[in-house]
Amino acid sequence: MPAVPAPPTIARVILDTPLPQLDRLLDYRIPAGMEGVVPGVRVSVPLRSAQRMAQGFVVELAVQQEHPGPLSDVEALVSSAEVLRPEVWRLARAVADRAAGSAIDVLRLAIPKRQVRVEKSWLAARARGAVEPAPLETRPTRVDGYRDSDIVELLAGGRVALAVDPGVVSQAGVWVGRWAVALAQLAARTVAEGASAILVAPDHRDARQLEAALAALLPDDRMVRYDSAQSDAERYRGMLRAMGSSPVVILGNRSAVYAPATRLGLLAVWNDGDPLLHEPLTPYVHARDAALVRQEQQGGALVFAGHTRTTEVQRLVELGWLGELGPERPRRARVVATAHAPGAASDEHARIPSLAWREASAALASGPVLVQVARPGYAPGLRCAECGTPARCRRCGGPLQQTRVAAAPTCLWCGVAEPGWRCVECRASRLTRVGAGTTRTADELGRAFPGTRVVVADGEHRVLEVDERPALVVATRGAEPIAARGYRAVLLLDGERMVARETLRIAEDCLRWWADAAALAADGAPVMLVGVGGRLAAALSTGNVTAFAQAELADRRALGFPPAMRVATLEGLPDAVAAARAALPAGAEVIGERAVEGRSRAIIRFDYAAGAAVARAVRAEVVRQAASRRKPVPGAPRTGRAPLPLRAHFDDPAPFEES
Numbered sequence: 077m078p079a080v081p082a083p084p085t086i087a088r089v090i091l092d093t094p095l096p097q098l099d100r101l102l103d104y105r106i107p108a109g110m111e112g113v114v115p116g117v118r119v120s121v122p123l124r125s126a127q128r129m130a131q132g133f134v135v136e137l138a139v140q141q142e143h144p145g146p147l148s149d150v151e152a153l154v155s156s157a158e159v160l161r162p163e164v165w166r167l168a169r170a171v172a173d174r175a176a177g178s179a180i181d182v183l184r185l186a187i188p189k190r191q192v193r194v195e196k197s198w199l200a201a202r203a204r205g206a207v208e209p210a211p212l213e214t215r216p217t218r219v220d221g222y223r224d225s226d227i228v229e230l231l232a233g234g235r236v237a238l239a240v241d242p243g244v245v246s247q248a249g250v251w252v253g254r255w256a257v258a259l260a261q262l263a264a265r266t267v268a269e270g271a272s273a274i275l276v277a278p279d280h281r282d283a284r285q286l287e288a289a290l291a292a293l294l295p296d297d298r299m300v301r302y303d304s305a306q307s308d309a310e311r312y313r314g315m316l317r318a319m320g321s322s323p324v325v326i327l328g329n330r331s332a333v334y335a336p337a338t339r340l341g342l343l344a345v346w347n348d349g350d351p352l353l354h355e356p357l358t359p360y361v362h363a364r365d366a367a368l369v370r371q372e373q374q375g376g377a378l379v380f381a382g383h384t385r386t387t388e389v390q391r392l393v394e395l396g397w398l399g400e401l402g403p404e405r406p407r408r409a410r411v412v413a414t415a416h417a418p419g420a421a422s423d424e425h426a427r428i429p430s431l432a433w434r435e436a437s438a439a440l441a442s443g444p445v446l447v448q449v450a451r452p453g454y455a456p457g458l459r460c461a462e463c464g465t466p467a468r469c470r471r472c473g474g475p476l477q478q479t480r481v482a483a484a485p486t487c488l489w490c491g492v493a494e495p496g497w498r499c500v501e502c503r504a505s506r507l508t509r510v511g512a513g514t515t516r517t518a519d520e521l522g523r524a525f526p527g528t529r530v531v532v533a534d535g536e537h538r539v540l541e542v543d544e545r546p547a548l549v550v551a552t553r554g555a556e557p558i559a560a561r562g563y564r565a566v567l568l569l570d571g572e573r574m575v576a577r578e579t580l581r582i583a584e585d586c587l588r589w590w591a592d593a594a595a596l597a598a599d600g601a602p603v604m605l606v607g608v609g610g611r612l613a614a615a616l617s618t619g620n621v622t623a624f625a626q627a628e629l630a631d632r633r634a635l636g637f638p639p640a641m642r643v644a645t646l647e648g649l650p651d652a653v654a655a656a657r658a659a660l661p662a663g664a665e666v667i668g669e670r671a672v673e674g675r676s677r678a679i680i681r682f683d684y685a686a687g688a689a690v691a692r693a694v695r696a697e698v699v700r701q702a703a704s705r706r707k708p709v710p711g712a713p714r715t716g717r718a719p720l721p722l723r724a725h726f727d728d729p730a731p732f733e734e735s
Contacts, residue, residue: 083139084106084137084138084139085105085106085139086103086104086105086106086137086138086139086140086141086147087103087104087105087106087113087119087134087137087150088101088102088103088104088134088135088136088137088138089101089102089103089104089119089121089132089133089134089135089150090102090132090133090135090165090179090180090183091121091123091130091131091132091180092130092131092132092133092180092183092184093123093130093180094178094180094181095702096178096695096698096699096702096720097699097702097703099172099178099179099180099699101135101136102121102132102143103138103141103142103143103147104119104121104147104148104149104150105141105147105148105149105150106137106149106150107149107150110150110153111153112153112156113134113137113150113153114134114137114158115134115135115136115137115158115160115162116133116134116157116158116159116160116161116162117133117134117153117154117155117156117157117158117159117160118131118132118133118153118154118155118157118159118190119131119132119133119134119150119151119152119153119154120150120151120152120153120154121148121150121151122148122149122151124148129151131154133159133160133165133183133187134160135160135165154190155190155195156199157195157198157199157316158319159187159190159315159316159319160183160187161319161336161338163336163337163338163340163370163373163374164183164186164187164334164335164336165179165183166373167182167186167334167366167369167370167373168182168183168186168334170369170373171359171361171365171366171369172359173688173691173692173695174361174365174369174687174688174691174726175359175360175361175691175724175726175727176359176644176690176691176692176694176695176698176724176726177358177359177360177361177695177724178358178359181357181358181359182334182359182361184357185331185334185355185357186331186334186335187315188308188311188312188315189308189312190312191308191309191312191313193309194309194312194313194316195312195316198313198316207316207317207320208320208321208322209295209297209298209320209322209324210295210297212267212268212294212295212298212322212323217261217264217265217268217293218261218265219258219261219262219265220254220257220258220261221241221254221258221403221404221405222258222401222403222404223404226401227262227265230262230377230379230401231262231265231266231269231341231342231377232377233375233376233377234377234378234399235371235377235378235379235397235398235399236377236378236379236380236398236399236400236401237380237381237385237389237390237392237393237398237399237400237401238258238344238379238380238381238382238401238402239381239385239400239401239402239403239406240253240254240255240258240381240382240383240403241254241255241258241403241406241407242254242383242407242408242409242591242594242595242596242597243407243562243595243597243598243599244558244559244561244562244595244596244598245257246560247260247288247289247291247292248288248291248292250285250288250541251541251558251559251560251561252285252286252288252289252558253285253558253595253596254407254595255346255381255382255383255595256282256285256286256288256289257289258381259275259286259289259344259346259379259381260275260286260289260290260292260293261289261293262342262344262377262379263275263290263294263325263342263344264290264293264294264325266323266325266341266342266377267294267298267323267324267325267341269341270323270339270341271323271339271340271341271342271376272318272323272324272325272326272337272338272339272340272341272342273323273324273325273326273340273341273342273343273344274325274326274327274332274333274335274337274340274342274343274344275325275326275327275328275332275344275346276328276329276330276332276333276343276344276345276346276353276363276367277327277328277329277346277347278329278330278346278347278350278352278353279329279350279352279554280303280305280329281540282346282347283301283303283327283328283329284540285558286327286346287299287301287327290325290327294325298322298323298324298325299324299325299327300314300317300318300324300325300326300327300335301314301327301328302314302315302318302326302327302328302331302332302335303327303328303329303331303332304328304329304330304331305329314326314328314335315335315336318335318336318337319336321338323339323341329352329353330352330353330354330355330362330363333345333363333366333367333370334366337374340370340374340375340376341376341377342376342377342379343367343370343371343376343377343378343379344377344378344379344380344381345363345364345367345379345380345381346381346382347381347382347383347588347592348362348363348364348380348382348386348388348389349382349384349386349581349584349585349588350554350588351729354729358723358725359724359725359726360725360726360727360728361727362727364380364388364389365727367380368392378398380398382588383588383591383592383594383595383621384584384587384588384591384621384624384625385621385622385625386584386625387584387625387628387629387632387639388639389625390622390625390626390628390629391629391639391640394626394629400622406619407599408619409591409594409595409597409603409619410597410600410601410602410603411594411603411604411605411616411617411619412431412602412603412604412605412617413605413608413609413613413614413616413617414429414431414432414604414605414606414607427512427520427569427606428567428569428606429604429606431604432567432604432606435565435567435602435604436548436565436567436604437525438565439563439564439565439601439602440525440528440546440548440564440565441546442546442564443544443545443546443559443561443563443564443598444531444542444543444544444545444546444547444548444549444559444563444564445546445547445548445549445563445564445565445566445567446549446551446556446559446563446565446566446567446593446596446597447517447521447548447549447550447551447567447569448551448552448553448556448566448567448568448569448570448589448590448593449512449513449514449517449550449551449552449569449570450513450552450553450569450570450573450574451477451513451514451552451570452479452513452514452515452534452535452536452552453477453478453479453480453513453514453515453516453534456477456488456510456512456513457475457477457509457510458475458476458477458478458485458507458508458509458510459507459508459510460499460501460502460504460506460507460508461504461506461507461508462499462502462504462506463499463501463502463504465499465500465501465502467485467494467497467499467507468500469487469489469490469492469494470494470497471487471490471492472487472489472490472492473489474487474488474489474490475487475488475489476488476494476497476507477513478509479513479515480515485497485507513534513552514532514533514534514537514550514551514552515532517550517569518530518532518548518550521548521550522548525548528546528547528548529545529546529547529548530547530548530550531547531548531549531550531557532550532551533549533550533551533552533555533556533557534551534552534555535552535555538555539551539555539557540557540558541557541558541559541560542557542558542559542560543559543560544559544560544561549563553574553589553593554589554592556592556593556596558596559596561598562596562597562598562599562601563596563597563598563601564597564598564601565597565601565602565603565604566593566594566596566597566601566602566603566604567604567606568590568593568594568603568604568605568606569606569607570606570607571586571590571605571606571607571608572607572608574586574589575608575612579732579733580632580637580638580729580732580733581729581732583611583612583624583628584625584628586608586612587612587615587616587621587624590605590616591616591621594616605617611624611627612624636681637732638727638729638732641681641682641683641684642681642682642683642684642687642690642726642727643667643679643680643681643682643726643727643728643731644679644680644682644690644694644724644725644726644727644728645677645678645679645680645724645725645728645730645731646677646678646679646680646694646722646723646724647675647676647677647678647722647723647724647725648675648676648701648719648720648721648722648723649674649675649676649721649722650671650674650675650676652697652701652721652722653669653676653677653678653722654676655697655701655722656678656693656694656697656698656701656722656724657678657680659693659694659696659697660680660690660693660694661686661689661690661693662686663682663683663685663686663689663690664680664681664682664686664690664693665680665681665682666678666679666680666681667679667680667681668731679728679731691726694724695724697722698720698722698723698724701720701721701722702720702721702722
């Protein structure tokens with residue numbers, strides 16, 4: 077008789093610890109009599125060097141130990157729910173390695189904090205066989221506006237940059253963008269064919285549109301919200317639901333890209349140029365990059381959709397890694413670019429040119445008109461009335477602004493009021509306003525159109541939708557509400573102020589802000605772009621965003637800037653940064669370094685082909701520096717956890733942002 081294989085007695089565990097030197101699988105012995113230790117569960121294990129207990133996840137089981145010395149026992153089984161799925165572990169490990177980070181930091185984004193009550197309820201339902209949704213009785217959904225043969229090819233595992241039509245339509249009584257309907261139909265068709273779909277959107281406004289579009293196509297038990305804006309209990313419940321074997325649509329913000337999905341048929345990212353999709357926590361991985369890694373690992377369709385195209389996506393298109401897919405008969409917003417007359421910039425009454433003024437006046441007779449401005453508040457900029465020096469905060473150096481009429485100036489960065497401000501140059505105390513925010517623009521338009529309803533939508537005034545009655549809707553970029561049947565006209569103001577911001581991505585960002593606002597217009601309604609000409613205005617007017625992305629990428633390539641090249645920031649103690657620089661492989665170039673308050677920051681540039689080698693070298697130095705930190709003196713008072721000697725931030729946008 078063949079020998080019966082011995083049961084596994086070794087659990088390989090990834091520890092939930094911030095120490096980079098422990099970012100590896102550790103072997104622990106499963107004690108006799110302990111049941112339920114399987115891959116994916118939470119366990120408690122001892123850390124002998126620290127003489128304390130730590131929690132972690134079992135990644136795999138083994139019969140033969142890899143560690144040559146004696147092993148510690150697993151202390152306890154914390155939970156029998158297999159919350160770490162194999163596909164999530166592979167993704168976390170690969171994403172962390174690409175960014176020279178720790179896998180557990182990625183898993184903290186992927187797996188919410190344990191909610192005992194929610195988990196017990198789910199385990200009880202699973203024991204009864206009641207966690208799976210009812211069988212789905214639906215036929216494959218057509219994706220409106222696209223050739224069915226293209227959709228079949230895409231869902232067979234294609235990767236595309238998806239162009240979408242502007243405009244709004246009604247879904248389940250809610251007005252949403254046509255883009256949301258297209259992605260919802262793609263997801264519903266994926267589920268109908270037996271696979272799960274993940275839809276990633278930057279913020280709650282986009283997720284709300286997707287949710288409404290999905291509600292018209294799928295039952296509630298086939299939709300899972302997986303969003304960092306949810307409560308801990310709701311997010312944990314969403315993760316458990318996504319772990320089922322039945323196909324579902326998982327919808328959320330940037331963390332949804334890590335949601336469990338054993339059979340992944342579609343991964344779609346909306347508006348990948350939005351900075352909200354860049355993870356602010358270590359290892360700082362953009363949702364777009366995580367999506368690229370996941371699709372390579374699991375297959376399925378990959379979609380990057382938007383009204384515009386980022387240079388990152390354009391680079392992948394030019395490499396042939398992404399295809400291009402657009403509507404069969406594309407729609408286009410009716411955009412007219414208008415410039416101010418000479419000298420009109422200082423004239424508040426000429427802020428809206430006569431042509432745009434006439435279009436807005438005529439449109440107000442039939443419905444709402446959208447007015448997009450650059451900044452919220454009353455006066456987004458303040459200067460000394462005597463010498464013209466910009467007003468800055470005495471505490472942090474941030475720019476001062478005025479949020480309301482006659483209000484004291486406040487700092488845009490730290491929020492501290494400066495009622496006794498004096499100019500650092502001439503000691504004058506009188507301020508003059510620069511520009512007009514949402515509140516001031518609403519006041520001016522309210523006087524110009526007496527009796528017309530005025531709605532303000534910005535960070536302080538959250539408005540998601542407006543009805544089709546006549547109204548002037550003054551909104552900041554990204555905060556525009558959706559209007560029933562679309563806006564009858566759209567005015568894009570402060571264009572010259574938006575493009576004046578000194579960042580690498582400002583042209584991309586402006587085109588995205590304006591195109592997203594223009595997409596809210598009713599079919600055939602005028603869109604007026606004020607104060608901007610040249611290549612940007614031509615791209616918006618003609619709708620040829622692909623040519624604009626090509627030109628932007630060509631400029632970046634000539635300068636050696638991202639995304640033509642990859643960059644990373646090394647920050648820490650000067651000797652640690654110097655050691656990391658010395659350990660860099662050939663092909664990595666240091667393009668800048670500076671020291672601030674005893675810490676140093678170096679910016680390195682390298683080609684994509686050298687990315688893996690650079691990440692390995694930097695990670696090895698991070699681990700070495702962390703392991704060699706001086707231990708605290710026994711008995712000495714603790715003053716909090718000291719920062720790591722060295723930190724790495726790959727694909728860091730900060731060096732190319734405005735200083």
